[in-house]
Amino acid sequence: MNYKITILRKKSSEEPSYEQTFAFESSDDAQTVAAALILINRSDLIDIEGKKADPIAWECSCLQKKCGACAMVINGKPGLACDTKLKEAADKNGNIRIEPLRKFPTVRDLICDRSILWENLKIIKAWIEDGDDVTLKEDKETVLFDAGRCLQCGCCLEICPNFYAGGKLMGMSAMVPVSGMLQKLTPQQSKELRKLYSKHIYNGCGKSFSCRDICPAGLDIEKLMVNSNAVMLWKHLIK
């Protein structure tokens, strides 16, 4: 199958964006967008108009949806390049459009600066203080397991109608780790976190659940959020 892959590019954060299209021939139905980007970069890098192109800047690491590095917007939908098959992404004419995540500042081509994700986790204090030890409990296992699986890829924020970088709402990429923290906190810490939770996770969320089914790690965000909202906002009121 012959694909035409159009990439929204940018030489640096200061320069304007431009589109560049590459022809890509694939004989393998399992081939992913990530594989195409790797192979285009190893080719002569001639675009569809015959012009020599610079290597496409993008981030990847595990290539099997365990690390979240290659999150981008593919045909309008955020997802991982390694988890998106060309065949499934293309329209009937073989066209595929790739853009960087737009909620974060673009660094170069498909690389965006997602540092706000980690800044937010610092603000919301997503850690257990040294000395506040957690013990193993079978009934905590599932929530802790899911909470620890967030890739910090940013896909849920990209699709969120309420999140913007630097705004009060931190979105699901903060809620998921916090949902695990709730299993571990002392009553005093819980009280402190409650304020932060309301301000940065609950209040700004429009409950559109546009993030439903978007998580590349397959996390059931709704379930985690329902549980976290109940614990953080309501259950402490019931004596």
Next chain:
Amino acid sequence: MSTFTVNVIGAGLAGLSASLELSRNNIHVNLVSAQPSERAQSVMAEGGINAAMNTMGDDDTTREHFDDTLKGGAFIGEKESIEGMTENAPLIVEELIKLGVPFNNENGKISLRYFGGQKKRRTAFSRSSTGKLIMSAMIDAVRQYEARGLVRRFPHHIFEGLDIRDNGCSAVLIRDNYSLKALRLEGPVILATGGMNSLFPGLTTGTTVNTGDVTSYLYSIGLPLSNLEFIQFHPTTAKIEGKRCLISEAARGEGGRLMILRDGKPWYFMEEKYPELGNLMPRDVTSREIVMNSEDGYAFIDMTGLPSDTWKNKLSDMREQMISLLGSDPVKDYIRISPGIHYFMGGIYVDKNHKTTVDGLYAAGECACRYHGGNRLGGNSMLGALYGGKVAASSIEGTYSAATGNRIEEIDIPYEYTDFVAPSCVTDPLVSAVGIIRDGQTMEASLRTLNETDPSSFTEADRRRLLLSRAILTSAIMRKESRGAHYRTDYPNKDDVNFKAKSVITYTDGRHELKYEGDES
């Protein structure tokens, strides 16, 4: 009160372990990584971490963990280091529990599973995502020190070089991959930069980020590397786009059986040939058996007999992964597998304190060589990374003082774009020669090809990769015996008289010089 700053290069498990140890002792850390910790290869570790916690009624001891590690490594791992690692393993896992790692447990008592090369249940796990869960807890733990200003992250910064003068390392040179500006960070350095995937494109289970470029840099400037000939092929991997997908040893630890179809009928060859450990023989033996017994190099893993609660509570994530990446459901399908490159036992030569031959320069985790000898046991990689990172950090704590410089300055060094894999003219000869079954003639021919390769059009990184490839081949050619993961048809037996020792290779005056060094302990 803070004393000095340590530069930790790599933010996977070894780098995080070193950073946590240092910052807990009020030492500043510059934590440098090409991508954030969530993208590190450590998150891909699946099956578990070994510790003789003896919670399963198997009467296990740390001594037996030591014995199994040494034996699994074909008796060339460093005894004193292995002893330290295995004795500390239960403490390390206890520490991880305190950090909130949700290890599988029953009524608060940690569950342990069977793993290769070990007769007793010793592998603590969080379903089949143990690496990810340990990493998340370690990232959280380090984050509190980031918030306190003790750990400063450089999370999109690549290694460019070291400042080494008079056999002392005074700074590391890095480049911001966003702005492309280069920086010089003063202070001692701990390298935690992983394996050498760039030399084996598409053939490893690891990440694209672990290129081995730091290892090849060190080699090119004359630092010794050790045991490069030992490359672990994990028996159960499957080809997916651009790489090998690991099917964790947990699959067999929980009852999966290796099988080859012979005349259309299942032959459970490992159980027949190795009645004691069966499917859980060490990885070197198992991979070899697959290649030697299967006509097409493939075998199957049969997990169809596993009970439903194992799938639900211990391997739910593994099943999801197989369905989504391989298109097969292991509950009802045999999964077609073949061995793939999974770990590099060899790497940067370090002493028991994880110090290289240069003062102020340390290495830990997969990039270093210390614990795993000729073949690493499953479940020992995360343990080795956590323990090694901690040892390196502790060693530095006692060595440096506030007088050590900690300036950060912008510098001007040329930038060169390099692909994450070496050119095929380098990798093809290497790959064809250092597989599971090796022979002198093929390796010699590959080395000749690489010696004749003209690197004039190469980037600097690719030149160094070529050099490292030659070092791997030289190490493999010189070891005229079969041991651990190094098996050659022209020398099929172990030769304890001449080769029960680690190889040490150094590049000096344009020559690859190799010697064997016995255990220092």
